[in-house]
Amino acid sequence: MIEVKNLYKSFGEHHVLQDISVSFEPGKINLIIGGSGSGKSVLTKCMVGLHPIERGSVKYDGKEFTTMNFKQKKEIRKDIGMLFQASALFDSLTVEENVLFPLEMYTKQTRKEMLERVDFCLDRVNLENANKLYPAELSGGMKKRVGIARAIALNPKYLFCDEPNSGLDPFTGIVIDQLIQEITKEYNMTTIVITHDMNSVMETGENIMFLYQGKNWWQGDNHEIVKADNKELSEFVFASKIMKQFRNA
């Protein structure tokens, strides 16, 4: 479980996050939604320690993360997998080497064992026969799959996904959502997904947090979001005509 309490973050005079308190539960898809510039990415970067926070606390299974030293944070980070918006695969490494990287860095397994784990992870994301390809040779959907395979290589407890289906066609986007959902249930991970995609919100949102002007504006699940009586949330979720029709129906 990840617990965020009274978190504040500013860049100069610009207050990006204000008094954010939220819990993300294991085995669930926790979604963070909100308009551009609402602070979604900053919140996740604060949670994983890429941005120092101004005030507040972030706890991983009860352990305070923000006050840890580099070595202690490193131990927590071994349990964190992250899928980036642009996949962030290492360009100079093949698919196999990308997934192998965290294993080589942190495990004492033999080469054979590590390669078996790589094959397992790539099979798990339905990506076979791509081991020797470079990221530049992959499609957007394949890159996301490799990103997921790399993120789960060390069997993480926490999975962060930054817009996992952005730039993908609707079908591939749904496939990636389902994959994240399956992996979350299978390994009982605490998964946090930043998304703009309403398909994902309606399909997978078991715990949805709506960020508005840097504040936790609304929280609920995919059933509650349809009926929510919140002007800003409704304007965001039901922005298009078709979504408005869907709500009214």
Add this chain to the structure above:
Amino acid sequence: MITLFENIGAYFILLSRVFKKPDNYKLIFKQTIHEMVSLGIGSLGLIAIISVFMGAVVTIQTATNMNNPLLPGYLVGFATRESFILELAPTVMSLILAGKIGSNVASEIGTMRISDQIDALEIMGVNSASYLVFPKIVASLIFIPIIVIYSMALGIIGGLLVSMYFDGMTLNDYILGIRFDFKMFSITYALIKSVFFAFIITSIPSYFGYYVKGGALEIGKASTKSVVYSSITILIINYLLTQMLLV
């Protein structure tokens, strides 16, 4: 002026992270070998062409300006050797490498920064500064002195090739000149300089690449800045080292 001091401060903060204990020695070693091939061996062709032609030109220019019968014939070979060992091989080649390697390093690390690859390393708990920059610095510290020796040899060979066909001098005079009054300290001096320059050539562009913000345009700017700052730093350090070691 404040920005300059901020940059210098941030550069040293980056260096302090670069020289922290590596996360995995095996991976760092593998990465260092990769960098030696990429940065070092990849530069050999360019350095060979420049050194041979520069050696030939220095020899011709020296010979045409020393046609006084009172000057001994071996002076041309001597001047070529001294020019190459003391200045052209260590300093001019380092300036050329600052352009070639520096822009490569800045754009490579800069691209990794804007495409979140550095964040991905950090999230995995890897000290990205150490993993990315340390192997480059070590590779250049090993390889650039070798390139400098290689350049010295090729520059002198360039002069030798010209001396075989050039009317104003003889091959024997040239060979006598390159052997005349040879001091081993000149090589030591050149190697000391090349070690300093090797550090500058990789660390400054790494700094500009590591802290790049924005997109492709900013990577281009960082790359240009890294070459400019590396070149200026090389010239200043060259002056200081010459003052300390030769005067």
